[in-house]
Amino acid sequence: MTRPSHLLDLDLPGLEAYFASLGERPFHARQVMRWVYKRGATGFDAMTDLSAGLRERLAREASLAVPRVAAEHESRDGTRKLLLELGDGKRVETVLIPDAGRITQCVSTQVGCAMGCAFCRTGTQGYERNLTAGEIVGQVVLGQRRAGARITNVVFMGMGEPLHNRDNVVRAVRILGSDHGLNITRRRLTVSTSGLVDEMRRLPADVLPALAVSLNATTDAVRDRLMPVNRRWPIAELLGALKDLPLPPRARYTIEYVLLGGVNDTPDDARRLVRLLSDVRCKVNLIAYNPHPDSPFRAPDPAAVEAFQAHLLAKNFTAILRKSRGEDILAACGQLKADTAN
Ligand code: SF4
Structure with a gap:
């Protein structure tokens, strides 16, 4: 059959x-x-x-199947993490984050991930397979049913490196953003990459404004250690590619920067970041790291986070400090892993 x-x-x-x-x-x-x-x-x-x-x-x-909810955890702050089972029994997670009239959903794009970022819990699981576009869209259809309200923002920042699964991710972005689909405003769809430069170059122009690059370091020595992808595409090449891509007028990339205590959160890092991004059209999202139980890293000092953001703002960058949500249920950035232990 x-x-x-x-x-x-x-x-x-x-x-x-x-x-x-x-x-x-x-x-x-x-x-x-x-x-x-x-x-x-x-x-x-x-x-x-x-x-x-x-x-x-x-x-x-x-x-019209959507993934099955195998378990659900709700955080004190209202964040809901759903453990989902796909048609073949593989498991991924998605997170619903309500905030001031908006609901942001973080979706997974792969079962596991091959990138091996040192600070990431998913990275310890290894890669199993790509999700289909329907499995990605299905997470949002399901999220909307569970939330009983419209999902206003979707971030492709759950399990997996979205650009390792570029074709399916591009199709999912188009279905989610289409008038005939969920009609989510394009600027409210964010596709995060660890920096796969060749895949970035293959992205169609209509998806470029959704692109977010997870930078997380200001020197190659530190980024090599945090993100093995940097050994293939170092910082200069990554940012050079961003500058070359045909980003539509007025659109901006998002630069994600996870602050790890004592690793990449110093005043020198803030100064170097300003220099590196001086001619990249971008806004910067700062995320204070949430340590997970097996992590060798620690959270940054609140004073260091404040000083880092203040330096970027003083240099006229849009620098937003992302509140960490769902920490008590391990739903925050870099903490997703398909188990039921949390
Ligand atoms: S941070 Fe993203 S790209 Fe890196 S290992 Fe985790 S899921 Fe993969």
């Missing part, structure tokens, strides 16, 4: 082609997307503007 086609995997042109392949009219693609993404339908039965025959056929041959 052939596997059912997973319709969350398809953007509008893909879904139109799917209906054409069934010998059906392409406009059914818009109808199905409206039911799934606007009206929250979970099955084909509800789709009353499709003929009974087509609904039955879709029920046999297609799927």
Whole structure:
């Protein structure tokens, strides 16, 4: 028996082609997307503007499955971490972060991760497989159902290096951002990379404004130690690529910088960061590191964090200190790992 086609995997042109392949009219693609993404339908039965025959056929041959929630943990601050089981039993995590009328969802793009960043809990798990676009979109469809409200922001910063799974991530961004999909404003979709320069160069222009680079160091010696990817693409090459890419006017990249106590949080680092980013169109997100139980690193001193941010602000950078959310359930940055222990 052939596997059912997973319709969350398809953007509008893909879904139109799917209906054409069934010998059906392409406009059914818009109808199905409206039911799934606007009206929250979970099955084909509800789709009353499709003929009974087509609904039955879709029920046999297609799927709208979203990942199954295997466990859920809610933090004191309202952050919810969901452990999800995919169709093949593999597990990933997603995190829902409510904040002042917005809900940000952090999604996973791979089972595990091959990048081996020294500060990251996911990195200790190793790589298993890429998620499909439908599994990524399905996390947000599910997140919206669990939250009972619209997801306003999606960050591709859960398990995995998104650009190792570039094609599926690009398709997921387009489905999430499309009028026919979840219609999430493009500037509220953020795709984070550890710095895979060749994949960055292959990103289509419409996805570039979503790009966030996880920099985390101001010298190659330190970045080599924290992020093995730096040995392949050192800082100058990484930032040089950002400057060369055709970023649309007025758009800015995001630079993520996790402050690790005593490692990359000194006044010299702040000065070097300003020099490195002087001609990169970007805003900077600073994240104070949350140590996890097996981590060799420690949280930065609050005074060091404050001074670091103050230096960037004094040099006219947009530098936002990201509040760490869900620390008590290990849902904060670099803490995701598909287990149920937390
Ligand atoms: S920080 Fe991101 S890229 Fe690095 S190991 Fe963790 S999940 Fe992978």
